[in-house]
Amino acid sequence: MRYQRLSSGDQYRLIAVDSGTAYDLTAVKPRLNGFGDLAATADIAGVSVDEIASDIAADAPTIARDSLVNATLPLVPDEVWAAGVTYEISEEARESESGMPEMYLHAYEADRPEIFFKATPSRTVGPNEAIGIRADSTWDVPEPELGIVLYEGSIVGYTIGNDVSSREIEGENPLYLPQAKTYDRCCSIGPAIVSADSVTDPHELTMSMEISRDGELQYEGETSTGNMARTCDELAEFWRNHDTVPELGVLLTGTSLVPDDGFTLQPDDEVRITIDEIGELSNPVIEV
Incomplete structure (x- = not known):
């Protein structure tokens, strides 16, 4: 999977792209607004980031791929x-x-x-x-x-x-x-x-x-x-x-x-x- 981040006012939304479809993961899990949050969740669960994202994407709304041209810094590394x-x-x-x-x-x-x-x-x-x-x-x-x-x-x-x-x-x-x-x-x-x-x-x-x-x-x-x-x-x-x-x-x-x-x-x-x-x-x- 491919992960990008969109800015929405002073908030960020984590987007997962799989097989050409973009899923808004933050819409399902509001506290999941960055790749670091996803990686931490996967680490606690003992699974890959893609497994966590796939489970959430099953219930997530899709967004237009065109909106990803406005993607911001995909993660904030320490x-x-x-x-x-x-x-x-x-x-x-x-x-x-x-x-x-x-x-x-x-x-x-x-x-x-x-x-x-x-x-x-x-x-x-x-x-x-x-x-x-x-x-x-x-x-x-x-x-x-x-x-x-x-x-x-x-x-x-x-x-x-x-x-x-x-x-x-x-x-x-x-x-x-x-x-x-x-x-x-x-x-x-x-x-x-x-x-x-x-x-x-x-x-x-x-x-x-x-x-x-x-x-x-x-x-x-x-x-x-x-x-x-x-x-x-x-x-x-x-x-x-x-x-x-x-x-x-x-x-x-x-x-x-x-x-x-x-x-x-x-x-x-x-x-x-x-x-x-x-x-x-x-x-x-x-x-x-």
């Missing part, structure tokens, strides 16, 4: 983390921007992956909301990534994430990574969560990105999550190890779509990321 240097081209790009290139090669080849804190809820936006580029950076890029959705550390679904980054700041000194990665509107997620049971194989999904400026295409690229050097289970395990993970979290898995070194995002650009079986995440750009 924390967003990210993995880096999981694709060869990303490792090469970060080598080229850095004065210490060997450290990225070591991370790509090492047993331990690079995993870093990315965003809080207040720094995370949903579909069609503006992502931010820092005013103190002149080289900024989007990073399209498969996002793993975890409840109590277990993988319950997948989404699309945009790990917006300042390549200038990180390239100046790797110790500046937190400033390059974590700031206002630095992350977008959406437009939906697809349950883990509904994704055929998270390591065989086509991922593409387009960047437009004034109606003109500035960048387009396509890849596969099959090019990732690590598995989702491996990344999730390292994220959980020796740490108290949040109840509801998202772990971004890295990117292999890297614009040429001469490209930087500008205000009013539009970034569109598509991943098979999940959908399209679109965001305009502003300076923060």
Whole structure:
């Protein structure tokens, strides 16, 4: 099943889409107004999120699929983390921007992956909301990534994430990574969560990105999550190890779509990321 969230005034409605039909789960269970509520219920019952949703959908009213174009952030994660240097081209790009290139090669080849804190809820936006580029950076890029959705550390679904980054700041000194990665509107997620049971194989999904400026295409690229050097289970395990993970979290898995070194995002650009079986995440750009 596919899960999205609609805003209704100051309330939210959890929508489940199954076989092309959209069901309003909140209409049946008013306290069920987000994916976190659904995941918590499934965890208590010891069943999958799809089993809970299917039971509720049997009594739920349907809504027009057209209304889902207004879907908002599909979940409010307690924390967003990210993995880096999981694709060869990303490792090469970060080598080229850095004065210490060997450290990225070591991370790509090492047993331990690079995993870093990315965003809080207040720094995370949903579909069609503006992502931010820092005013103190002149080289900024989007990073399209498969996002793993975890409840109590277990993988319950997948989404699309945009790990917006300042390549200038990180390239100046790797110790500046937190400033390059974590700031206002630095992350977008959406437009939906697809349950883990509904994704055929998270390591065989086509991922593409387009960047437009004034109606003109500035960048387009396509890849596969099959090019990732690590598995989702491996990344999730390292994220959980020796740490108290949040109840509801998202772990971004890295990117292999890297614009040429001469490209930087500008205000009013539009970034569109598509991943098979999940959908399209679109965001305009502003300076923060």
